[in-house]
Amino acid sequence: MTKLSKRFIELPPAKVETINLRATYGKVQALKGINIKFPENQVTAVMGPSGCGKSTLIRCLNRIHELTPGAKVEGQVILDGLNIYDPKVDPVVIRKRIGMVFQKPNPFPTMSIYDNAVAGLKLNGLRDKKKLDELAEKSLRMAFLWDEVKGDLKKPGTALSGGQQQRLCIARALAVEPEIILMDEPCSALDPIATAKVEESIFQLKKEFTVIIVTHNLQQAARISDYTAFMYLGKLEEFGETTTVFEKPQSELTEKYITGKFG
């Protein structure tokens, strides 16, 4: 039974919620019935020990999980009242509304910084140079990368440092103007300075977007998130405001994880 923080009824409206979400990789049940509501324009951290299903959860939110051969999803994910797993829904359209940043930076190696930033737009047919320039600058600024690259946007995307590449990937996700940004341990491959820059940009993002970030870094979750979900072995163990979950966890497992007794 999910332990909910006492102030649960005061949650802001949910941007996206899951109803009895189950997911499998072949025979392995990674998610065992998740019911969670992610608040709009807030940063929600999803935490838990390795193998708890946190990455699987967010990959179900933008229908990337099903791209893995042998992967299956059951249950519902409701975005603005619409079940994105309804057979009539085109997953391609959903993925334009829910963007994703991956664990290891993955800029497209054949494209320049500029082309990477606007890749989602160009590949989907946008030709208007003015609009592209506008969105490139806007998204690179939001990712706190503009000042570092504005001098030479034609350089290959892969010529940047790891931290810069990850911010480029964030810009790339932002340029499509999604409503939700999913982040799968975006800083785990970065050094502390690059991490700080990425966290800085995440902090600003929630003004325009709903951010859901998977992280195994407890301090990071405490620093940047408004809400925290703690998962364990494919189930949602606890969910609530970050301060409450960290200071007065309802579940013993949560308390053990936060105090470093396992994970």
Next chain:
Amino acid sequence: MTILILVAVVLAIVPLVFILGEVLVRGAGVINLGFFIHLPGGPNDKSGGIGPAIAGSFIMVGIAGLFSIPIGIGAGIFFAEWSSSKISTVSGFMNDVLTGFPTMVLGLFVFIIIVLSTHEFSAVAGGFALSLIMIPIIARTTTESLKLVPTTLREASMALGVPRWKTILRIVISTGKTGLLTGIVLAIARATGETAPLLLTAAASTHYITSIVNQPTASLTVLIYNYGTSGFPVWEAQAWGAALVLILVMLGLNLLVKLTIGRNLTEARME
């Protein structure tokens, strides 16, 4: 131990060096501008050339490319991007079997379905036979190159709301294009050096062709075979000359591959 390995390397290279040396020595004397352009002469005619053979090889490999490049790349994409389907596994296996298939049998096959039914040897028949050799090579190298493209790039593209076919075309193939081109050039080099299939489909000829569907077509490899075994010294010398031309073409193609890979090494070095 090191000595043994060095001995093995030397023994492996010696035959190649020996052959290159022989071809160079015996063939160089025959090469001049006329050799490349002139029609073949009689068995004692020193002014005869191999023009039609060069043109014929060029034309038939070109025809083979027209068939084999789109089909090979298409099949290669299928094996790489839909690798979990049963059809993919079965046809992929069949493709690999075809890669080393006896070319004489392929030639016989084309002989029966094209030459016997049209009652003609032709450049198209020869080109078609060569394409049966090229398709499995191009498909296999395409598949291997595309498999090297990290899955995370595909996921990044799909996560932007880019449909799968566009992801394959604009991201996957674009990232793996060096490997694709390499495969094509290697297949071309292989086809240029084939003899058996052409014996049965294009036969031989002493003039430049005026049609690709109803005339026997000369080729470098068949000419080398015919002249080299003729017993006439002038023709045999010209066979060596043709062999030198052929070897230079193959070396050139292989160098092209090495140089394009070298130039794109930074792009190819992906995480």
